[in-house]
Amino acid sequence: MKTKLLLIFMTALVFIGCTDDKIPITTSNSEARQNFLTGRDYLEKIQVEDAIEYFEKAVELDPDFATAYLYLSLIQEGAEERYTLLEKAKSLVDHVSDGERLYILAISAGISGHSKKQEEYLKKRIELYPNDERALNDLAGYYYQQHEYPKAIVYLKRATDINPQFSTPYNQLGYAYRYLGKYAEAENAFKKYIKLMPEDPNPYDSYAELLLKMGEFDVSVETYEKALEIDPDFTPSHYGIASNLIYMRQYDKARSRLKHMYKIARTEEVRVKAIYGTAITYIAENDIEKSLNELNTLFERATEKKDTTSMIQNRLLITWILLDNNRPDDAEQLLSIAGDLLENSNIPDAIKNNLRRPYLSRLSLLALKRNNLSLAKDYAEKYLNYVKKSENRIYKSYYNTLSGLIAFTEKNYSEAVDEFEKSNLDDPYNNFQLGMAYLKNGEESKAEAKFKNVIEYNELVTVGYVILRNKAEKILAKLSVS
Numbered sequence: 156m157k158t159k160l161l162l163i164f165m166t167a168l169v170f171i172g173c174t175d176d177k178i179p180i181t182t183s184n185s186e187a188r189q190n191f192l193t194g195r196d197y198l199e200k201i202q203v204e205d206a207i208e209y210f211e212k213a214v215e216l217d218p219d220f221a222t223a224y225l226y227l228s229l230i231q232e233g234a235e236e237r238y239t240l241l242e243k244a245k246s247l248v249d250h251v252s253d254g255e256r257l258y259i260l261a262i263s264a265g266i267s268g269h270s271k272k273q274e275e276y277l278k279k280r281i282e283l284y285p286n287d288e289r290a291l292n293d294l295a296g297y298y299y300q301q302h303e304y305p306k307a308i309v310y311l312k313r314a315t316d317i318n319p320q321f322s323t324p325y326n327q328l329g330y331a332y333r334y335l336g337k338y339a340e341a342e343n344a345f346k347k348y349i350k351l352m353p354e355d356p357n358p359y360d361s362y363a364e365l366l367l368k369m370g371e372f373d374v375s376v377e378t379y380e381k382a383l384e385i386d387p388d389f390t391p392s393h394y395g396i397a398s399n400l401i402y403m404r405q406y407d408k409a410r411s412r413l414k415h416m417y418k419i420a421r422t423e424e425v426r427v428k429a430i431y432g433t434a435i436t437y438i439a440e441n442d443i444e445k446s447l448n449e450l451n452t453l454f455e456r457a458t459e460k461k462d463t464t465s466m467i468q469n470r471l472l473i474t475w476i477l478l479d480n481n482r483p484d485d486a487e488q489l490l491s492i493a494g495d496l497l498e499n500s501n502i503p504d505a506i507k508n509n510l511r512r513p514y515l516s517r518l519s520l521l522a523l524k525r526n527n528l529s530l531a532k533d534y535a536e537k538y539l540n541y542v543k544k545s546e547n548r549i550y551k552s553y554y555n556t557l558s559g560l561i562a563f564t565e566k567n568y569s570e571a572v573d574e575f576e577k578s579n580l581d582d583p584y585n586n587f588q589l590g591m592a593y594l595k596n597g598e599e600s601k602a603e604a605k606f607k608n609v610i611e612y613n614e615l616v617t618v619g620y621v622i623l624r625n626k627a628e629k630i631l632a633k634l635s636v637s
Contacts, residue, residue: 176286178254180222187216191223199323201357201391203230204421221247222255225262232424234464238503241266254284258293265297267505268545273297288314288321295327302549302581304331322351326361333365334581341365356382356389363395368613372399390416390425397432398616406436423460427453435616439625443480446618447473463500464510467493471513472618475520479622483524490517512550515541519557523564531561552579559588568596583612587623590630599634606631 182188194209207230213223221244228240245263248256261276277294284290295310308331314324325348332341345362352358363378376399382392393416400409410433417429434449450473457465470493477486497510519534535557542550559574575589590605609627614620 176284178258178280178284178287178290179252181251181255182213182217182220182223184217184220187213187220187223190216191220191226194223194226198226198230200352200355201360202389204425206230219247219250221251221259225255225259229262232422233460233462234506234509235462235502238266238506254280254287254290257283258290261293261297266509268508268547268550270301270546270548272546286317288318288324291317292321292324292327295324295331299327299331301547302334302579304335307331320351322348322358325351326358329361329365333368338365338369354385356386356392359385360389360392360395363392364615367395367399367402367615370611370613372403375399388419388421390420390428393419394428394432395615397436398614401436401439401616401621402613404439406440409436423456427456427465431618432616435618435621438476438618438621439616441625443476447476450476450618463496463502464506467496467510467514470496471510471517474517476618476622478517478520478524481524483521486517486521486524490514490521493517511541512538512553516553516557520560523560526564528561528564531557531564535561549579552577556585556588559585559592563588563592563595566595568592572596572598583609583614583620583623586612587627590627594630603631603634606634 180188180191182191190209190213194206194213197203197209198206207227210223210227210230214220214227217223224240224244224247228237228244231237231240241259241263244259248259251259257276257280261273261280264270264273264276274294274297277290277297280290281287281294291310291314295307295314298304298307298310308328311324311328311331314321315328325344329341329344329348332338332344342362342365345358345365349358349362359378359382363375363382366372366375366378376396379392379395379399382389393412397409397412397416400406400412413429413432413436416432417426420426420429430449430453434446437443437446437449450469454466454469454473457463457469470489474486474489474493477483477489493514497507497514500507515534515538519531519538522528522531522534535554538557539551539554542554545551555574555578559571559578562568562571562574571592572589575585575592578585578589580586580589586605586608590602590609593599593602593605606627609623610631612620612624
């Protein structure tokens with residue numbers, strides 16, 4: 156249910172939602188305001204394509220509508236477009252309410268890797284507006300991204316206490332409990348979400364993703380189909396069904412679903428996701444060449460659009476696949492392309508900084524694959540020095556991953572175990588590597604538990620996860636025979 160609005164006119168500006176305890180929204184045009192609110196409503200329902208249309212109309216009607224630019228920046232397909240719109244919002248922060256200003260600065264700090272500053276801005280916002288449910292939800296979102304799920308839950312519950320009819324926190328509560336392995340609590344949250352929005356596809360989509368996580372693949376598909384009964388073109392549910400089908404080893408059906416998803420797509424982002432999913436079906440079948448062909452078409456599409464960020468990300472992804480398949484020479488060629496694009500393009504520094512992290516890590520992995528331990532350590536140290544500036548604990552923990560891989564290559568398996576245990580164990584990659592270290596360290600039962608964790612992770616399919624899941628299944632099969 157939309158927040159009740161109170162209009163207060165000040166210095167020719169309209170402040171929307173400006174009760175004593177809600178954050179005002181600043182615009183000079185009532186029609187722009189209504190378009191923004193409609194767009195926000197669509198966005199909170201995860202109907203991004205519709206949201207974009209209304210946010211774009213809002214800034215067309217009011218070219219100084221800072222918060223509309225901010226929301227547009229959050230849902231753009233390309234990183235460069237997101238950055239440009241965010242910079243536009245930042246240029247207008249002196250003409251908006253304190254709550255809006257702090258949110259714009261928080262998003263900017265997060266993109267720049269200044270996580271602590273981002274947290275400070277979001278907490279200050281709540282100090283000023285302790286009863287604004289969206290401000291509480293935004294701070295919870297920050298903790299969720301940092302994998303601090305118990306903290307996220309605290310603020311999500313506060314948001315639902317203030318406005319029990321505000322549906323978004325129930326969705327996030329479900330996911331937070333899911334990541335904590337508290338499936339009963341997650342199910343309750345998603346069922347409350349469905350009760351509040353029974354005619355919207357996303358609540359069923361979210362519940363279906365929980366069922367996917369729990370390995371209830373048939374029931375998950377049925378629940379995704381309920382979302383599609385409401386909106387046959389709700390593309391996240393098509394991807395969710397394809398994910399289930401891949402885990403059920405029904406690869407042709409998965410590809411058929413993804414082909415349909417591509418056909419009905421309204422944006423390039425969704426078309427890219429459909430091609431990406433198709434690549435994963437081939438990975439699941441161990442047909443790496445067909446998978447690479449699909450992924451290379453994404454590079455061609457990004458090149459045509461002159462989307463340098465996506466081009467770099469694509470080369471880095473394929474580099475990882477090639478390294479995993481013992482093709483270091485091919486990987487080096489793509490890594491060289493990524494490096495040239497990274498250093499010689501005119502993309503904003505904030506975006507370059509975010510891309511340098513995976514680039515440095517890939518350089519370390521390439522050196523490891525060639526057994527050049529000295530060079531691998533040098534790149535790992537460069538990675539550490541680089542992420543020290545970011546304040547992001549997830550980024551920093553990947554140094555432990557690199558250190559663990561180096562120790563493993565050196566056959567220092569106890570040290571590898573120590574490093575992987577300090578890494579981000581919400582990531583199935585680190586669980587898999589920890590399982591390998593346990594196995595080499597003679598701790599077979601602990602290794603089996605980690606490999607089972609990888610298999611049971613059951614996320615919406617990604618290239619990296621499906622590769623790890625296949626490996627974990629094969630290792631467990633061998634261990635059960637031995």
